[in-house]
Amino acid sequence: MYQQIVILTGAGISAESGLRTFRDQDGLWEEHKIEEVATPEGYEKNPQLVEQFYNERWQQFHNGCIEPNAGHDALAKLEREFEGKLLVVTQNIDDLHERAGSKRLLHMHGELSKGRCPRSRQTFLLREPFGPDHTCTCCIPAQRLRPHVVWFGEMPIGLDRIQHALDSCDLFIAIGTSGTVYPAAGFVDTANHHGAQTVDINLMPADRHSQFQYHLQGKASELLPKLVEQILQGKVINDQMLVG
Numbered sequence: 001m002y003q004q005i006v007i008l009t010g011a012g013i014s015a016e017s018g019l020r021t022f023r024d025q026d027g028l029w030e031e032h033k034i035e036e037v038a039t040p041e042g043y044e045k046n047p048q049l050v051e052q053f054y055n056e057r058w059q060q061f062h063n064g065c066i067e068p069n070a071g072h073d074a075l076a077k078l079e080r081e082f083e084g085k086l087l088v089v090t091q092n093i094d095d096l097h098e099r100a101g102s103k104r105l106l107h108m109h110g111e112l113s114k115g116r117c118p119r120s121r122q123t124f125l126l127r128e129p130f131g132p133d134h135t136c137t138c139c140i141p142a143q144r145l146r147p148h149v150v151w152f153g154e155m156p157i158g159l160d161r162i163q164h165a166l167d168s169c170d171l172f173i174a175i176g177t178s179g180t181v182y183p184a185a186g187f188v189d190t191a192n193h194h195g196a197q198t199v200d201i202n203l204m205p206a207d208r209h210s211q212f213q214y215h216l217q218g219k220a221s222e223l224l225p226k227l228v229e230q231i232l233q234g235k236v237i238n239d240q241m242l243v244g
């Protein structure tokens with residue numbers, strides 16, 4: 001039976017709910033200039049353009065068609081029923097994990113539904129898309145909130161906490177991540193180093209340089225519910241159990 005599980009989720013699990021991804025083919029970065037909409041310098045130059053970009057993402061999340069899928073549900077169930085420690089780290093800025101019921105969750109790239117005071121770094125839940133009227137309540141004079149999103153060139157959120165969890169986990173599962181963007185791409189090495197089992201769930205076949213011990217090719221919404229059942233039954237992952 002596992003004592004501590006760390007899970008990393010990426011764009012793949014959100015894509016299965018119908019959200020457009022940033023990096024894939026036809027991804028958002030093909031239509032938008034990263035340096036204009038996802039860097040501190042771009043925001044300084046044209047905050048309206050950046051806000052508009054994230055507001056379009058916001059509209060997509062709140063149009064009523066995007067719902068958590070069976071993969072998100074399975075992780076929420078794992079959190080409810082697993083007796084050991086669990087941390088879900090997500091690279092996604094959507095709130096699909098929360099909507100499925102996950103609470104022990106860390107958004108390492110921020111959250112679209114929050115704005116942040118640039119001075120105090122306090123975050124504020126937003127109930128409507130971004131605009132110049134969104135200001136903090138922590139400073140005098142009030143500061144214009146910036147999107148609570150980690151931009152290129154900025155440090156991801158919560159790395160100390162993630163590192164700490166990885167140092168003592170015995171199972172690390174990465175779901176729907178490209179495995180090419182650091183520091184997240186290095187999490188598997190840390191987990192391996194500390195003797196954890198490491199599992200990668202991805203639509204794509206395993207990369208030949210993959211450091212994961214196990215690779216499951218397929219949809220998170222189909223594979224995760226089965227995997228979570230096995231973990232909750234106290235089974236340890238092995239080659240047999242991953243077949244079929």
Ligand SMILES: [Zn+2]
Pocket residue numbers: 117118119120122136137138139142143
């Ligand atoms: Zn403030």
